[in-house]
Amino acid sequence: MDAYSTSLLLLTLIHLLLRSSAREFLSPGSFLSVEDSSDRLHSPDGTFSCGFNNISQNAFVFSIWFSNTAEKTVVWSANHLHPVYSWGSQVMLERDGRMVVKDYDGQPVWENGVNTSSNAEQAQLLDTGNLIVKGQGDIILWQSFDSPTDTLLPNQNITVGTKLESSNRLLVPGHYSFHFDDELLLTLFDDQKGVSFIYWPNPFINIWRKQRHSFNTTTIGVLDSWGFFLGSDNLTIKAADWGLEVMRRLTLDYDGNLRLYSLDKPNGRWSVTWMAFPQTCFVRGLCGMNGICVYTPRPACACAPGHEIIDPSDRSKGCMPKFNLSCGGHGQEMNFLKLPSTDFLGYDRKIELVSLHACKQICLSDCTCKGFSYWQGEGSCYPKSSLVGGVANPQLPGSIYLKLPKTLQVSKSSIPHSQPSGPRYGPNCSAKNKYVTADFLDKRKSSQSGSQYSYFYGFLSAIFCAEVILVALGCWFILIREHRQLTGVWPAEVGYEMITNHFRRYT
Ligand SMILES: *[C@@H]1O[C@H](CO)[C@@H](O)[C@H](O)[C@H]1NC(C)=O
Ligand SMILES: *[C@@H]1O[C@H](CO)[C@@H](O)[C@H](O)[C@H]1NC(C)=O
Ligand SMILES: *[C@@H]1O[C@H](CO)[C@@H](O)[C@H](O)[C@H]1NC(C)=O
Ligand SMILES: *[C@@H]1O[C@H](CO)[C@@H](O)[C@H](O)[C@H]1NC(C)=O
Ligand SMILES: *[C@@H]1O[C@H](CO)[C@@H](O)[C@H](O)[C@H]1NC(C)=O
Ligand SMILES: *[C@@H]1O[C@H](CO)[C@@H](O)[C@H](O)[C@H]1NC(C)=O
Ligand SMILES: *[C@@H]1O[C@H](CO)[C@@H](O)[C@H](O)[C@H]1NC(C)=O
Secondary structure, X not given: OOHHHHHHHHHHHHHHXXXXXXXXXXXXXXXXXXXXXOOEEEOOOOOEEEXXXXXXOOEEEEEEEEOOOOOOOEEEEOOOOOOEEOOOOEEEEOOOOOEEEEOOOOOEEEEOOOXXXXXXXXXXXXXXXXXXXXXHHHOXXXXXXXXXXXXXXXXXXXXXXXOEEEEOOOOOEEEEEEEEOXXXXXXXXXXXXXEEEEEEOOOOOOHHHHOOOOOOOOOEEEEOOXXXXXXXXXXXXXXXXXXXXXXXXXXXXXXXXXXXXXXXOOOOEEEEEEEOOOOHHHOOOOOOOXXXXXXXXXXXXXXXXXXXXXXXXXXXXXXXXXXXXXXXXXXXXXEEEEEOOEXXXXXXXXXXXXXXXXXXXXXXXXXXXXXXXXXXXXXXXXXXXXXXXXXXXXXXXXXXXXXXXXXXXXXXXXXXXOOOOOOOOXXXXXXXXXXXXXXXXXXXXXXXXXXXXXXXXXXXXXXXXXXXXXXXXXXXXXXXXXXXXXXXXXXXXXXXXXXOOOXXXXX
């Protein structure tokens, strides 16, 4: 054997070795291991990778992500509720088509639920980002497209049996979801304490203004390769950069906003090309009861004056009053504190053509009234029995008059203001803000927590800062743009109604 053929043989060997670590197929009986970070499946064109993804130093989740983005963008994950350890864990394709993720101690933490009598041929990651397990005769025994997490990829169907659920970058689930409702409309839900509220599309406008069709029994929605999403309920989403050859994803972000993203290939960054709420503060329940969402200009939570934070680590729990409202005429004297350009977008009734004085009297005589919104020009009075969905925004037409005991000292500086046209704030997470920044990341529900998760909790706070900045920059851009377009053209009654509705309770 001459030197030439020896080196050729060596090269071939090396090539084979390399191929075996970054593979295109997983055959029955073989596995991907957590220790070797190059032990992955990749799609034939290299767009997607699939394998173990570390969400902290020691915690790994079996996931699919875009191979070529500046920051790792996970589009699907299997065991996000049960991350596995950084050593000894593996995902195995069994001969019967089951795919099993096992922790370091051999404990299965996730299974794909295949149960057939036939044998599996292979697992394979397609160019679409779909991980499939193929049986004999090329039948698909299982596909990841059928169990989305928070992202829909082009050509991935959302049907009545599937839903997107918000989660942060550590894959901790939030409380927002996107799926078909019982009228078979694609809808955003806020799921809290066993109750679901619809917050998009606005549940208080009728079906023809939503431009949707209810009760179409073919429930399907799909984003095509052009950046055009069409649902069987006529939900229509069109990317701003509509066209072929762009990589896109439709993601329900942790802040409850549904956004369509396009990838800028040269720098690997995502830009938003459509979103359900141009202003994140209008997403339901971001700041909880008695909380007010303000733009600083990045969205942040403040408490209504006279209230204090319940849980600084989770702003969606809201604020509690620092006083007791006595009821039944024990002579407690009340004052109203004006919060300009602020509103609580829920739980109110409407009384038309009354004076501010009359509106105050209505609220004073009503024990359950916590304050009211008053729209000066219209003379509309909206007494509030509950202060939820608070937003401070210069575009809001009305002001809130908060009912507070006369004895309570409230400083003028505690009145929340938005500063959308103020100086542009750089990402400065060390700065002490006047308001506590919203912790839009929802903590894992306590029932699911356990000692095994402590190892990645520590990373929540570090990543949190980065995430808030991400949203802030998006919001800033949109506010600036809207400000330019909308100065003084708030769509009168229609717009107000759209946002001051009661949120519909939905079980
Ligand atoms: C994942 O591992 C890489 C390399 O070991 C490390 O640089 C990175 O910080 C880890 N990611 C997290 C979220 O800990
Ligand atoms: C698999 O399916 C068979 C019948 O199709 C059923 O009897 C069996 O209980 C199933 N096994 C599991 C683990 O679901
Ligand atoms: C999506 O739905 C269409 C129509 O029902 C179907 O033909 C297609 O195979 C589905 N795609 C996937 C990936 O399941
Ligand atoms: C379906 O949605 C599109 C875009 O939102 C709208 O132009 C069209 O009128 C709607 N069709 C019906 C019948 O509502
Ligand atoms: C129901 O949805 C299907 C699939 O998107 C669509 O072809 C059909 O036109 C819809 N029917 C009605 C009445 O809108
Ligand atoms: C409100 O009333 C409760 C019990 O009636 C009492 O424990 C609490 O201290 C009161 N709070 C304030 C701020 O007065
Ligand atoms: C960030 O905030 C800290 C504390 O307020 C301040 O000292 C620092 O100069 C700020 N950094 C930037 C880049 O603005």
